[in-house]
Amino acid sequence: MKSQHQVVLSIGTNQGNRLENIERCLQLIHQEVATVIKVSKVYEAPSWGFDSDAFYNAAILIHTFDSADVILEKALRIEKQMGRVRSEGLGYQSRSIDIDVITFDTEIISSDQLEIPHPLMQERIFVLKPMMDLNLEWIHPVLNQSVLELLESCQDESDCVAVQNLESPLRKIALEQFNYVAFEGNIGAGKTTLATKIAEDFNAKSVLERFADNPFLPKFYKDQNRYAFPLEMSFLADRYKQLSDDLSQFDLFKDFIVADYHIFKSLIFAKITLADDEYRLYSNLFHIIYKEMPKPDLYVYLYQNSERLLHNIKKRGRSYEQEIPAEYLDKINTGYLDYIKSQTDLNILIIDVSDRDFVKNHEDYLFILGEIQNKINS
Template sequence: MKPLQNIYLSLGSNLGNKFENLQQAITSIYEEIGAVIKISSVYKTPAMGFEGDDFLNCAILVQSTLSPNKIMDAILSIEKKMGRQRKKGGYTSRPIDIDILLVDAVIKESKKLTIPHPEMQNRKFVLQPLAEIAAQTDHPVFKKKIIKLLAETTDESQLEKQSKWLVNPKSDYDISAFNYIAIEGNIGAGKTSLATQIASDFNAKLILERFKDNPFLPKFYKDQQRYAFPLEMSFLADRYQQLLDDIKQFDLFKECVVADYDVYKSLIFAKVTLAEEEYILYKKLFHLMHKELPKPDVYIYLYQNTERLLENIQKRGRKYEQSIEADYLKKINQGYLEFIKNQHDNRIKVLDISELDFVKNRKDYLTVLKQIVN
């Protein structure tokens, strides 16, 4: 997964229902660009450089993996959908205006885009709301903090702070009702990608399965009959210890725990891989250990069709996984569905993501998120 960038945007509107325009733009930014982390107060400001109605302005901090050029493309698309027509030469009234101010410490100049915004230091309607959410952030060119640029600006415009606040769209996807979310699925379903994204967006404690450290895993895919039992036993011990340590030592500064597995997967995989006598012994040990572990508030099963699973496995390129056969994946999927069918538990949610790509498409990600919270 690409690293997240901090993107500071300035938003303004002086046509139509200005406040609603700002809210709509923020919602679209959340849906198409990335998580909205901070939103400033709204300020009424005079039009600058032309005769027109007063503006409502604000600044927001967004976190996204998109490149600056792709962010700009998304912004232009949002503006166009909201009725903004960018024209060369001179300023005019508009329902929405979205400008990229900063992208971390990036310095970029092209025909399409200049970062940092070349006029931000001369605009109080930009600096005042930006200072609310990024006072101690450095301007990468001037090497000064935003609060200092505000104090030094020559713009003497009078700004009027509004009492009404904009709403963060994140509230529509609020996972705060859950203390512990377990995300499950077949090999290559996207469990880790989804858990990582949710943890990042909602400041949650992330627990990832430590399968890479298991010395039996590569051997198992070469000789399943010989290495199935030591593999499943080692996984059981490691999952038990990890969940016991990480969840019981809950970080109070995190809103919840998100794991890319549930310990019950041990029993599901063991039933597929172990001989009958081995499975009976394994099951006894599992139930003894399972009693001590916290249970998730919501259990998510990501269903992918076998073709997509094989494609994902091939794309991520782990050598020891390339020999996995479709039949093995089908057995694992049947094991999960049988487990789910027998639980009669409304905490379990099966999400069919065969037609979704929540890694590359943010709207698909939000579709999945909404199904989790609803």
């Protein structure tokens, strides 16, 4: 599972209502480009490289799965949407909005369209001062200096003064009011990817299931009757140990914890895979353990139809999953929904993501955050 890229963008404007331009650009980037995680203050500085009205400048940190080229392409679209007309060969000009890609992780990129880190960042105080507000643990991969060191050695003596505070659009999602959120879903629903992204975006502690280490899983998909009971028992033992160990490290009243499973999934899968007598024994053991487990403050079930699940399973390419039949996935979906209907003391949110891709489509990720916020509001 790939992690998100951390990208710094610099925003500038010296035409029209400069503050409104910055605020609108910030919203458009968050809605159409990537998740805006941190936002600097707005700084006023004189134009750089030409004589014109003073600029308002800001820096933002975004999280994205996109490449640097895609981010640049989307940023240029935002500029055009806001009325920016780029004129080649005329040098520096006044502009309604300017979006520069400053850093992309710690990568060094050089192409006709893009140079990263931005080749002039260390010479521009209006880039470095806003970047300081982001509190990044970033080292320039060429100059081997931190943002603070770059600022201290910068020769630009222009006045660059903070004039306005800004707030990240992500702060409008009050997810941290929950201490413990569990994301659940069928095989291939994307629960681990989503839980990981939300943990990164909201600076949460993550608890991710260790399914890949289970030696019975490949055997189960080849011979379910023989390996169902040892598989379910090993999963139950491992989930109990992991949750006990991981959650004990956190303060459930202070830390924000995101998990990609809730231990009750053990009973849901066991009911599908085990014979009646095995299930009765398993259920007795499960309920002894379940009493000791902390319950999530919010339980989010990501529903996907079996056709989409099979597509996702094929795409991620785990060899032992490729023969999973649609009927098995249907049973799992039914098991989850029956479980959800039976719960009276669990705060549950069901989100249908059958037609959504929250990795490729940023709007789909924002839709999920919006559904969570609607749940909070209600």
